[in-house]
Amino acid sequence: MSNTPWLIRIPDVFGAFAPEILAGLGAALQKRLGGDYYLARLADPAALQDSEWSIFTGWNLPVDHAWPCCPQKMDGFVEKAAQGMLKKFGDRSPQALFTGPLQPGAPHPYYKHLATNLRGRVLQLFPSLPVAEVEAQDPEAETLFCLIGKEGLYSGMQSPRAANGFYPGGTKFIRQSEAISRAGAKIAEALHYLKLHRPGLPAAAHWLELGASPGGMTAELLNRGFRVTAIDKAALDSRLDRAEGLTFVRADVDAYQPKGTFDALLSDMNGDPRSSLRQVVRLSASLNPGGLIVFTLKAAGADTPQEMLDLMKAAEAFARASGLSLIAKTHLTYNRQEFTFFFEAS
Known part of the structure; x- marks a missing residue:
């Protein structure tokens, strides 16, 4: 010892x-x-x-x-x-x-x-x-x-x-009293954490956000001066109506076909993490070279640490085989039984 x-x-x-x-x-x-x-x-x-x-x-x-x-x-x-x-x-x-x-x-x-x-x-x-x-x-x-x-x-x-x-x-304490959802604090902390490993994105960078409703992460990105194309079959919070820099596409992520390119991709979708990651990999083709991916791996179906580790290993192997490079992974303060992965598109 x-x-x-x-x-x-x-x-x-x-x-x-x-x-x-x-x-x-x-x-x-x-x-x-x-x-x-x-x-x-x-x-x-x-x-x-x-x-x-x-x-x-x-x-x-x-x-x-x-x-x-x-x-x-x-x-x-x-x-x-x-x-x-x-x-x-x-x-x-x-x-x-x-x-x-x-x-x-x-x-x-x-x-x-x-x-x-x-x-x-x-x-x-x-x-x-x-x-x-x-x-x-x-x-x-x-x-x-x-x-x-x-x-x-x-x-x-x-x-x-x-x-x-x-x-x-x-921990960075992030005030949430007027936030649309807890997810806003999650992406804020993720962007602070990312600076440990690479410079932040430039002002006005364009994000593609998957499963955006109700819009907690969307609002946080917009407040930081980014542009956001948000995809979800459910509506966003009314506070985001006519928000500057926001394009909202009301559609199922599985059916969405992007137009143009993006600087970063964000996925905090609920449901089967394997299905979510498949959509992330599919849509990462629309990222500019070196584009950033922030992916929340939901582990609610895993009951033990070993099951969580096995799930993460499988997700990491699939991402690597699909051409994504792992920058970092962590459990954020504002995460629950989930982990945040940062990838770079090759």
């Missing part, structure tokens, strides 16, 4: 399978932390990048510095914690420092505010760090991440790509 403990985030939707997932990673559990976090030792830390079981982990971090305590009961916690982090990491030249709560969805924002205050104090003590904005990070350069909760402080350095997210804990 490695000497350094690791903070591994297993999304709540897979919580019942956590012992099996940790075993698949070669991890020995030490302690459960926060909502989704597991402090564990790994036989081989490379498993977090290389093992097929890593798909069930949302985020990970080597814990180079831990302070088990109850911050709410400790006088001067922020100052003491900041001094401790300076002593541990001050000479390691991270590109940035970002902090967050161990339980981001907690109803009381105490630890979110505490994380913000700690970051402010550490930045006063540290030498100037070159990156201030989360998504301005170099995906391959090391960042100092710190998570705080009622169990204490846990921090370490790792590149965003290796950690599987730009944000501490991997």
Whole structure:
């Protein structure tokens, strides 16, 4: 086992399978932390990048510095914690420092505010760090991440790509109070995640969206300045009536024959994932060279992690045999029992 403990985030939707997932990673559990976090030792830390079981982990971090305590009961916690982090990491030249709560969805924002205050104090003590904005990070350069909760402080350095997210804990909170559907947050997070692996699409890029109704993803893409051709046999939400940049084709995806070309293709269709992927492959012929594909693989029919892995392997093999190149795959914070694949059309 490695000497350094690791903070591994297993999304709540897979919580019942956590012992099996940790075993698949070669991890020995030490302690459960926060909502989704597991402090564990790994036989081989490379498993977090290389093992097929890593798909069930949302985020990970080597814990180079831990302070088990109850911050709410400790006088001067922020100052003491900041001094401790300076002593541990001050000479390691991270590109940035970002902090967050161990339980981001907690109803009381105490630890979110505490994380913000700690970051402010550490930045006063540290030498100037070159990156201030989360998504301005170099995906391959090391960042100092710190998570705080009622169990204490846990921090370490790792590149965003290796950690599987730009944000501490991997989560970007996306407000949904006025959204047409939860799917809007899903594509927003997917586009943030994609920056770990390739530059974002240019302004006014043209998306082909399959199974668009009721239009949550459509609205998010339009709000980002993209053009969208949306296909569905059901109507879109009335808030999208006459939306600028939108072309809506009311038709079954199976019968749709595209006119023209597109820069990206999006599929979040329900139903049999094999059928959905066949339509994605068929319509990928309408993408410009190097076109992006964002595909949600629905795994609701798979009851165990191994069945999910088998489904993903089959989908990946079919896509590869059909000329699609895999860029990345992950379980997004806003996914349920489903996985997001990013492909490039050759």
